[in-house]
Amino acid sequence: MHGYSTDSSERRVIPLLLALLAITLAWITSRLLITLQLSLPWWVDAPSTMAYYGILYRMFDVYLWKNSLVRKVGLVRVPNFAGCWRGYLLSSFDNHEKRHPLMLNILQSWTHIRVFLTTPTSMSRSCTAMIRVSDPSGASLVYQYQNQPLADAVKTMHMHLGTGELKRLGEDSLTGEYYAGRDRRTFGRICCKRDQGRFDPAAQRQARESPWSQGNFSTWRKTG
Numbered sequence: 001m002h003g004y005s006t007d008s009s010e011r012r013v014i015p016l017l018l019a020l021l022a023i024t025l026a027w028i029t030s031r032l033l034i035t036l037q038l039s040l041p042w043w044v045d046a047p048s049t050m051a052y053y054g055i056l057y058r059m060f061d062v063y064l065w066k067n068s069l070v071r072k073v074g075l076v077r078v079p080n081f082a083g084c085w086r087g088y089l090l091s092s093f094d095n096h097e098k099r100h101p102l103m104l105n106i107l108q109s110w111t112h113i114r115v116f117l118t119t120p121t122s123m124s125r126s127c128t129a130m131i132r133v134s135d136p137s138g139a140s141l142v143y144q145y146q147n148q149p150l151a152d153a154v155k156t157m158h159m160h161l162g163t164g165e166l167k168r169l170g171e172d173s174l175t176g177e178y179y180a181g182r183d184r185r186t187f188g189r190i191c192c193k194r195d196q197g198r199f200d201p202a203a204q205r206q207a208r209e210s211p212w213s214q215g216n217f218s219t220w221r222k223t224g
Helices: 010-035 049-062 068-070 201-209
Strands: 083-091 101-106 112-118 122-132 138-151 160-168 173-180 187-194
Touching: 010 049, 010 112, 083 173, 101 187, 138 173
Parallel strands: none
Antiparallel strands: 083 101, 083 187, 101 112, 112 122, 122 138, 138 160, 160 173, 173 187
16 A cells, blocks of 8 residues: 545644553553562563554554544544445546446555556556545545556557546445546546445455456455
8 A cells, every 4th residue: 555645634633642642651551560560671672652652553543543433533534435346437438428337446544545446448556645634525535546458458548647536425435537647638437336245355465465466356356
């Protein structure tokens, strides 16, 4: 995954709160060791404020930022786009006449994200991204992607860069637009809904390691 920026102020506030909590935990650990009259080996740096901070930051980045309580109190405003989404896109390539099926898989933490989009003829992955939360029309994910045509794609298709924007419509719907830059200059609309199924962890691992390794929808195998 790669980092993403956001216009939310939470990234200035939360690290400070985590640092204060780490200092508190280090002090409690120090007092506890004194009370219990325990002494640690010289090679153990405890209590370590930095160690506590690293553990807390990692926990928040991967797990706690999605917690409903954390969101209710307003600590986190960045929406969770993670998951598999299925839908279609309309392209100016064929004058928006045909719905092209797509599968959108988004991996996200509090600070990192990766967007994979698969169609019957190509696969793309994000290179940079930004999440906007202050837009009155709703939160949106703006990203630049690299597209790789599959072996059976038409000859006019080739690797290219483009830009996409996705907006949340409730919890389970996304809609947006894309623009393929340079000489392709195609554009279109994306509509999709969240897929509620579970996914094979091996398939997601494969996506992280080699997003171009599979050229069809079986890359994201549903289970259960």
